[in-house]
Every structure is written in structure tokens, then in C-alpha cells.
Amino acid sequence: MEKYDLMIIGAGAAGLTAGIYASRAKLNTVIINEGVVGGQMVLTEEVANYPGVETTKGYMLANTMKTQAKSFGCKIRSNVKITSYALEDPVKSVTLEDGRSFSADAVILTPGGRPRSLNIPGEDQFKGTGISYCATCDGDFFTGKEVIVVGGGNSALEEAVALTNFATKVTIVHQFDHFQAFEHAIKEAQNNPKIEFIMESELREFIGDTTLEKVTIEHLPTGNMSEMNIDGVFIFVGYLPNTESLAGLVALNERNEIIVDPDMKTPIPGMFAAGDCIAKKYRQVTTAVADGTIAALSASEFLRTRNTKAAPKPASLSVQG
Amino acid sequence: MKLLQTPVQEIETASELEKIINENENVMVCCGRMGPMCIPVYDTMEELQDEYEHVKFYSMAFDSPEAGVIRNAPECRGFMGLPFTMYYKNGEVAHATSSIQNRQQITTILDEKLK
Numbered sequence: 001m002e003k004y005d006l007m008i009i010g011a012g013a014a015g016l017t018a019g020i021y022a023s024r025a026k027l028n029t030v031i032i033n034e035g036v037v038g039g040q041m042v043l044t045e046e047v048a049n050y051p052g053v054e055t056t057k058g059y060m061l062a063n064t065m066k067t068q069a070k071s072f073g074c075k076i077r078s079n080v081k082i083t084s085y086a087l088e089d090p091v092k093s094v095t096l097e098d099g100r101s102f103s104a105d106a107v108i109l110t111p112g113g114r115p116r117s118l119n120i121p122g123e124d125q126f127k128g129t130g131i132s133y134c135a136t137c138d139g140d141f142f143t144g145k146e147v148i149v150v151g152g153g154n155s156a157l158e159e160a161v162a163l164t165n166f167a168t169k170v171t172i173v174h175q176f177d178h179f180q181a182f183e184h185a186i187k188e189a190q191n192n193p194k195i196e197f198i199m200e201s202e203l204r205e206f207i208g209d210t211t212l213e214k215v216t217i218e219h220l221p222t223g224n225m226s227e228m229n230i231d232g233v234f235i236f237v238g239y240l241p242n243t244e245s246l247a248g249l250v251a252l253n254e255r256n257e258i259i260v261d262p263d264m265k266t267p268i269p270g271m272f273a274a275g276d277c278i279a280k281k282y283r284q285v286t287t288a289v290a291d292g293t294i295a296a297l298s299a300s301e302f303l304r305t306r307n308t309k310a311a312p313k314p315a316s317l318s319v320q321g
Numbered sequence: 322m323k324l325l326q327t328p329v330q331e332i333e334t335a336s337e338l339e340k341i342i343n344e345n346e347n348v349m350v351c352c353g354r355m356g357p358m359c360i361p362v363y364d365t366m367e368e369l370q371d372e373y374e375h376v377k378f379y380s381m382a383f384d385s386p387e388a389g390v391i392r393n394a395p396e397c398r399g400f401m402g403l404p405f406t407m408y409y410k411n412g413e414v415a416h417a418t419s420s421i422q423n424r425q426q427i428t429t430i431l432d433e434k435l436k
Binding site: 035036037038042043044045057058059078079127128129130131132133134136137138141142210211232 | 354355356357358359360361364365368398399400401402403418419420423424
């Protein structure tokens with residue numbers, strides 16, 4: 001068992017920031033990360049709204065945060081699989097698939113989120129042979145071809161416009177009769193002659209041999225099913241918090257987001273949460289960094305006062321009422 | 322010229338690739354860019370380098386003309402997602418994948434195809 005003062009679960013923007021603050025405050029800190037260091041930051045091609053940095057690649061920002069955390073002594077255990085959590089007791093611990101285990105007096109949960117998939121037949125089969133989740137990465141494979149973009153938020157509409165640089169026609173398929181995106185993004189998509197819209201509809205199946213050839217689409221108000229020949233489908237249908245394995249250990253809301261107070265505390269003493277996994281409205285690198293800072297400072301305070309409380313106070317000093 | 326900034330050693334020419342796959346029994350090559358679908362694969366390869374000592378791990382820049390040997394490989398026909406990841410056994414393509422793969426997907430292929 002490796003013992004630490006603070007254990008951070010997740011190495012995205014929130015977790016790395018918490019690691020920087022905690023290790024710089026001389027807390028013996030470990031970050032345990034199930035995915036890739038940097039989390040969704042590395043899924044961002046260009047970051048142009050991180051204050052103090054004019055423009056950078058997502059992976060560069062992630063790499064700098066990782067280097068910073070390590071330089072202060074923070075340990076990072078990445079690409080591991082956590083098989084069990086024991087987080088309710090005063091000493092928190094996790095065990096990994098390879099048998100290693102870690103314990104700490106406080107824990108910050110920063111598991112982040114991931115792009116939501118459609119979970120329909122054929123989605124796994126055609127990933128990379130017609131289905132993509134990144135227009136910047138794969139757009140040029142669809143030069144001169146026809147593609148579908150699934151979704152109605154900012155990502156979907158902005159990526160649809162970007163894909164018109166490659167594809168001859170982009171069809172946006174969206175489940176509602178209106179879009180959730182900002183007005184300027186909607187206008188830009190609507191004014192683009194290469195973009196068509198299929199509203200109140202959802203994809204039901206991906207069909208093809210070695211590559212994607214067509215999709216089945218259901219028109220939701222009528223239940224009518226139709227097939228459409230297509231070369232590619234780009235999916236931008238929001239994000240899911242990575243909290244499945246934490247259900248039962250910590251309070252989640254109806255969207256499976258962790259409920260915290262403004263100091264990033266959960267109801268369990270010594271357990272904090274930060275970043276995209278918590279219940280909140282805006283998810284940006286900057287907000288994750290802010291949450292991670294607050295969580296690390298709260299955890300530091302918890303560990304400090306907990307150590308002070310360990311010595312019994314004289315009864316005369318206790319405050320009543 | 323090296324075009325990628327990854328912790329995995331980069332192959333720069335087709336002849337270098339040819340030499341490597343002929344001189345090593347098990348070789349994994351991730352052919353990509355510095356984008357969100359490719360970086361997680363490079364990072365996973367970096368971590369696997371210590372665990373799979375019988376496999377050689379390399380990257381190759383997708384946009385280099387020299388990478389045509391991978392881009393145009395018959396095993397990559399129909400691939401429309403970066404990176405193109407190649408698994409070579411005794412100089413032959415044992416497996417190829419398109420788009421991002423997680424650690425478990427990669428280790429499953431390594432365990433099955435590059436034993």
C-alpha cells in the first residue's frame with residue numbers, strides 16, 4: 001500500500017491543477033488516472049481562450065500542466081484501471097487491477113467526462129471507417145463526399161460548417177425541432193448552402209460492409225424509418241460524466257454529476273470533487289482549473305484542521321449553540 | 322525530419338520502416354498527427370514500452386510523403402480516421418486499426434497478434 005496525504009482520481013485540467021496546488025503546498029500527493037493524462041484537453045485541437053496563453057494546442061497545455069505537477073513532487077500513475085474504491089472511511093483507499101493499492105487522508109475526485117456515443121448498432125464496427133468524433137482530425141478523408149453530423153449544440157453546428165470545407169454536402173440530424181447552440185452558430189450553419197437539416201430525427205443503425213455505406217433514420221413524431229446513403233457520420237451529442245464507478249460512493253444528481261458545495265466538498269468528510277464531473281453549467285478548461293484549485297485548497301484546509309482536531313480541546317473552550 | 326512531438330521514437334523514411342520491421346519480430350507503428358485522436362495512442366504506447374519488451378514501438382508522421390507506404394497499404398483500405406496503427410509480425414502486417422484506440426484495445430491486439 002502506497003500512502004499519501006492526498007489522492008486525486010483523474011489527470012485532466014482539474015486533477016492536474018489540484019496536483020500542482022497540493023504538491024506545491026508540500027502535501028504528499030498522487031494522481032491516479034484511468035485514461036490519458038490531460039483528459040479532454042488533448043481532445044481539443046486548439047485552445048485560444050486560456051488566459052495568459054495566446055493560442056496553444058490542447059496537448060501542449062496538458063503536457064505543461066503535467067510537467068508542472070511533477071516538478072513540485074506530485075506522483076502520477078496513469079493508464080491504470082481502478083477495481084475498488086473505499087472512500088467513506090477517514091483513510092481513503094483504491095485498489096488497481098494489477099493489485100497495487102493507494103491510501104490517503106483526503107481524496108479529490110476529478111474523473112472528468114467523455115464524448116457521448118449514440119449506442120446504436122454498427123457504431124463500434126464503423127469507428128474509423130466512416131464514423132468519426134473529430135472533424136479537425138478526419139475531415140479531409142471526406143473530401144468530395146457526403147456526411148451527416150449528429151447533434152444540435154455548438155460543437156455539432158460549428159463542426160458541420162468546418163466540414164463543408166471538405167464534403168460536398170453536410171446533413172445535420174438533430175432530435176429536437178430547435179437547436180441548443182448559440183444564435184451565431186445556428187445562423188452560420190443555416191446560411192451555408194452545403195448544409196441541410198433533418199430535424200426531430202435520430203439515427204437508429206449504421207449499415208455497410210467494410211466501410212459505412214448507409215444509415216437508418218427515425219423521424220420521431222411519426223416513427224417513420226428511412227435509409228440514407230452516406231460516406232461518413234460525425235457524432236457530437238454532448239458529454240457524459242465518468243462517474244459510473246462512483247455511484248453509491250458519492251451523491252450524484254439525475255445526470256450522474258457529483259454534487260458539491262462551493263468549496264468543492266462532498267458530504268463525506270475528506271472527499272472533494274472538481275472539474276467536468278460535478279453538477280454545474282459551464283465546462284471549460286478554465287472552469288476545471290478553477291475547480292481544481294478550490295478543491296486542493298479545501299483539501300489542504302481539511303487536512304490541516306483535521307490534524308489540529310486530533311488533539312482534544314479543553315472543555316471550557318467548546319462553543320455551545 | 323521529425324514532425325511529431327511524441328515520447329515514442331519516430332520513423333522518418335519508408336526504408337527505415339522496412340528495415341525495422343524486417344529486423345524485429347514484433348513492431349507497432351502509430352501513423353498520425355499531433356491531434357486528439359492520435360495523442361492518446363502515442364501516450365499508451367509510451368506506457369506499454371516497459372511492459373511489452375518483446376515489441377518495438379514507433380510513430381510515423383501521417384503527412385510525410387514517406388508514410389505513403391502505410392496510408393496506401395491494402396490493410397488500410399477504407400480507413401477514414403486518424404491514426405492508422407500498424408502491427409507487424411516478422412515483417413508482415415498482422416493487424417491494422419483506424420482511429421483512436423484505448424489501452425485495452427491495444428493490449429488485446431498485442432496479446433493476440435504480437436505474442
